[in-house]
Amino acid sequence: MTRKFISALSLTLFFPILAFGQESTLNSGDTAWMLIATALVVLMTPAGLTLFYGGLTRRKSVLNTIGMSYVAYCTATVVWVIIGYSFAFGSGNGVIGGFDYALLRNIKIDDLIGTIPHLLFVMFQGAFAAIAVALVSGSIIERVKFSTWFIFSIFWVMFIYSPIAHMVWGGGLLSNHGELDFAGGTVIHINAGISGLVLVYLLGNRKGHKNIDSQPSSTKLMLLGSALLWFGWFGFNGGSQLAADFVAANALLVTNVAAAAGGLSWLIIEWSTSDKKPTLLGSASGVVSGLVGITPASGYVDVSAALVIGTFSGAIGYYGVVKLKSILGYDDTLDVFGIHGLVGIFGAIATGLFANPEINGAAGAFYGNPGQLIPQLIAVGATIVYAGIGSALLFKVTTLVTGGGRIEDALEDQGMDMGYHGEESFHTTDNPLPEA
Numbered sequence: 001m002t003r004k005f006i007s008a009l010s011l012t013l014f015f016p017i018l019a020f021g022q023e024s025t026l027n028s029g030d031t032a033w034m035l036i037a038t039a040l041v042v043l044m045t046p047a048g049l050t051l052f053y054g055g056l057t058r059r060k061s062v063l064n065t066i067g068m069s070y071v072a073y074c075t076a077t078v079v080w081v082i083i084g085y086s087f088a089f090g091s092g093n094g095v096i097g098g099f100d101y102a103l104l105r106n107i108k109i110d111d112l113i114g115t116i117p118h119l120l121f122v123m124f125q126g127a128f129a130a131i132a133v134a135l136v137s138g139s140i141i142e143r144v145k146f147s148t149w150f151i152f153s154i155f156w157v158m159f160i161y162s163p164i165a166h167m168v169w170g171g172g173l174l175s176n177h178g179e180l181d182f183a184g185g186t187v188i189h190i191n192a193g194i195s196g197l198v199l200v201y202l203l204g205n206r207k208g209h210k211n212i213d214s215q216p217s218s219t220k221l222m223l224l225g226s227a228l229l230w231f232g233w234f235g236f237n238g239g240s241q242l243a244a245d246f247v248a249a250n251a252l253l254v255t256n257v258a259a260a261a262g263g264l265s266w267l268i269i270e271w272s273t274s275d276k277k278p279t280l281l282g283s284a285s286g287v288v289s290g291l292v293g294i295t296p297a298s299g300y301v302d303v304s305a306a307l308v309i310g311t312f313s314g315a316i317g318y319y320g321v322v323k324l325k326s327i328l329g330y331d332d333t334l335d336v337f338g339i340h341g342l343v344g345i346f347g348a349i350a351t352g353l354f355a356n357p358e359i360n361g362a363a364g365a366f367y368g369n370p371g372q373l374i375p376q377l378i379a380v381g382a383t384i385v386y387a388g389i390g391s392a393l394l395f396k397v398t399t400l401v402t403g404g405g406r407i408e409d410a411l412e413d414q415g416m417d418m419g420y421h422g423e424e425s426f427h428t429t430d431n432p433l434p435e436a
Contacts, residue, residue, distance in 0.1 A: 027115035033244035034116045034124060040235025041127035045073040045134050048232050052225025052288075053138050054425075056281075056334050059217040060415025061142045062425040065334075068137040068146070072153045076130035079157045084129055085122050087162035094173035096163040114242055124239060129161050132188045136391075138334030139196030143206050143412055146420060148405045152398040156195065160390045164191050164383055179379040180355055180362055180372065182251070183240040185296025185348040186383045193341020194384050195391040197332060202395055203405050205331035207412055217425075219280055226284035230259055233291045237298040247360050251298040255291065258298075258310030262290020265314025282318070289317030289339050293347040297354060300362050305354035312350070313343045345380055352376035 046069070054066040076084070083102050090097030100106055104122060111118040133153050140149075166172040168179060168187050181187060206212060216222050237255045241248040266286025271278040293313030294306055301309070320338030332338060352373040355364035363369040399405040411419045418424050 024112045024114055026112060026117070027243070030115045030243045030245075031117065031120065033248070034120050034239055034242060037235035037239025038120065038124045038127060040232045041124065041131070041239065042232075044229055044232035044236065045127070045131045046070055048225050048228030049131060049134050050225070051221050052229060052284075053141070053334055055218040055220070055222030055225055056216045057141060058212075058415075059425065060417055062217050062417060063421055063423050064146070064416035065137075065141045067421065068141060068149055069134040071150065072134040072137060073130045075150065075153050076133050076157045077126055079154055080126040080129050081122070084157050084162045085125065087158065088125065088129075088165035089170045091171075092166065094176075095167060096172075097166045097170055116242060121242070125165070128184060128188060128236075129157050129165070132161050132184075132192050133157050135188070135192035135336055135340055136196045136199070139332045139336040140199045140203050141333045142416070143406055144199075144203055145402055145405055145407055146416070148395075148398055148402045151401055152395055155394045155398060156391065159394060160195060160387055161187070161191065163390075164386060167382070167386075168379065174375070174379045174382060177378060178372070178375040179348075180300055180351045180364075180376065181296045181348065181379065182299030182351075183237045183295045185292075185344050185351065186379050189292050189295060189340040189344030190348065190380060190383045191387045193337045193339075193344055194387040196336035197330065197341060198388050198391045199395055200330050200332050200337075202392060205329075206333070207409065209331040216281060223280055223284055226287055230287060230291065233259070233295075237295060241299060247299055250302070250359055254301055254303055254306035255294055255298050257303055257306040258294035258313065259287045259290040261307050261310030262293065262314035262317070263287035265290075265311045266318045267314075269315060269318050285317060285321065285335070285339065286314035289313045289343045292317075292340055292343040293350065295344075296347050297351040300351060300355040300360050300364070302356050302359060305350075305356065309347065309350050309354065313346060316346050317343050348376050348380050349373065 050066040050069045053069055054062045057065040081104055083099075085104065086099055086101035087097045090100035092098040104119070107118050107122070109117075109119065113121040133156050136156065137149060165187050167174040168181050169175060179186070233255055234252050238248045238252040241251060263283045263286040266289065267278050267283045270282040290310035290313045293309045293316075297305065297309060317339045320342040321335045324342070325332060325335070325338055351364065352375075353365045355362045355367065355372060357363040357367055362372070364372050395405065407416065407420070
C-alpha cells in the first residue's frame with residue numbers, strides 16, 4: 001500500500017487481494033479486468049436501469065423516470081469525487097470517514113490499491129454509489145418534485161451511502177465485526193430498498209394508486225434494460241474481487257446461475273398462480289431478484305448455493321411485489337423495497353448460511369460456522385436503522401429547502417414528462433405508438 005487506506009483487519013476480511021504490510025506492484029491483467037468491470041458497472045445506471053425503470057413506468061412519466069436515474073448518476077459521480085469517496089474510505093471513526101481524500105487529494109496517479117491503480121478503485125466504487133441512489137428513485141416516481149429528488153440524491157450519497165460503505169467496507173463498525181458482503185447486499189440493496197420505502201411513506205401514495213393500470217409502458221424497453229443490468233452485474237460482482245483470478249471467475253458463474261434461477265422461479269410461481277400466465281415482466285423481475293440475492297454471496301458461495309439463493313430470491317421478490325405490497329397498502333411504484341430491500345436482506349443472511357471456505361476462506365453456518373449469522377444479522381439491522389432514520393431526516397430537510405416534496409395534483413394528472421420537463425417519449429399526434 002502506498003498510502004494509508006483502511007485498517008489491516010478490513011483489508012484481510014473484505015479485500016483479500018490487498019497485501020497488507022508489503023509493497024504492491026501494478027498487475028496489468030488485474031488492471032485490465034477492473035477497467036472492463038468498471039465500465040460494465042457504469043453501463044448499469046445510465047443505460048440498464050434507465051431503460052428498465054422507463055419501460056416499467058406509465059407512458060406519461062417515462063422521461064421523468066429515466067431522468068431521475070440519469071441525473072442521479074451525474075450527481076452521485078460529482079459528489080463521490082468531491083467528498084463521498086473520502087467519507088466512505090478515508091480514515092475517520094466507526095461510522096464515517098474523514099476528509100483525507102476530499103477532491104481526491106493525497107492520491108497520486110501511480111498510487112495502488114492492491115495491484116490496481118487507486119484512481120481505478122475510486123471510479124469502480126463511484127459507479128456503485130451512483131446506481132444505489134438511482135435505485136431509490138424507483139420507489140417515488142410520478143409524484144415527487146424533480147428539485148426535491150435532485151437535492152436529496154446529493155445528500156443521500158454523502159450522508160447515507162458513504163457512511164454505510166465506510167461501516168461495511170472502509171474499516172468502520174461493521175467491517176471490524178466480520179460481516180460478509182462481497183459486492184453490496186447491505187451497502188447497496190438493503191440501503192436503497194429501506195430508503196425508498198421510507199420515502200414512500202413520507203411522500204404518500206399516488207392518487208388512486210389502487211386503480212392505476214400497472215402495465216409497463218414498454219415491455220421491450222423493460223426487457224432490454226433488465227438484460228443490460230444482467231450484463232453489467234458481471235462487473236458488479238466479478239469486479240469486487242479487484243483481481244482477475246479464480247474468485248472473480250466463480251463470482252461471474254454464480255451470478256449468472258442465480259439470475260437464471262430467479263427468473264425461472266418467479267415465472268413458475270406466476271404461471272401456477274395469478275392469471276396462470278407466464279409473463280416476461282415476471283421473468284425479468286425474477287432475474288433482477290436473483291442478481292440482488294447473490295450479490296453479497298457471490299465471492300463466497302459455490303454453484304449449488306447459487307441455485308438455492310437464486311430460486312428463493314425469485315420467490316421472495318414475487319411475494320414482496322405481488323403480496324406484501326398489497327397487504328400493507330404502500331405505493332412503491334417500481335418495487336424497490338420488494339426486490340432490493342427484501343431480497344437484499346435474504347441475500348445477506350444466505351451468505352452467512354452458504355459461505356463455502358473452499359471458495360474464499362469464509363465459512364457459513366452450513367460449513368460448521370453458525371456464528372457467521374450473527375454479524376450478518378447485525379449488519380442487516382444496522383443498515384435498516386441507519387438508512388431508515390437517516391433518509392427520513394434528509395428528506396425532511398430537503399423538503400424545507402424545496403418547499404415540499406410532492407408535485408401538485410394537476411401535474412400528477414398530466415404527467416411530469418410534458419407538465420414539468422416539456423418533453424414526451426411518444427408522439428401522440430402522428431402515428432401514435434401502441435402500448436408495448
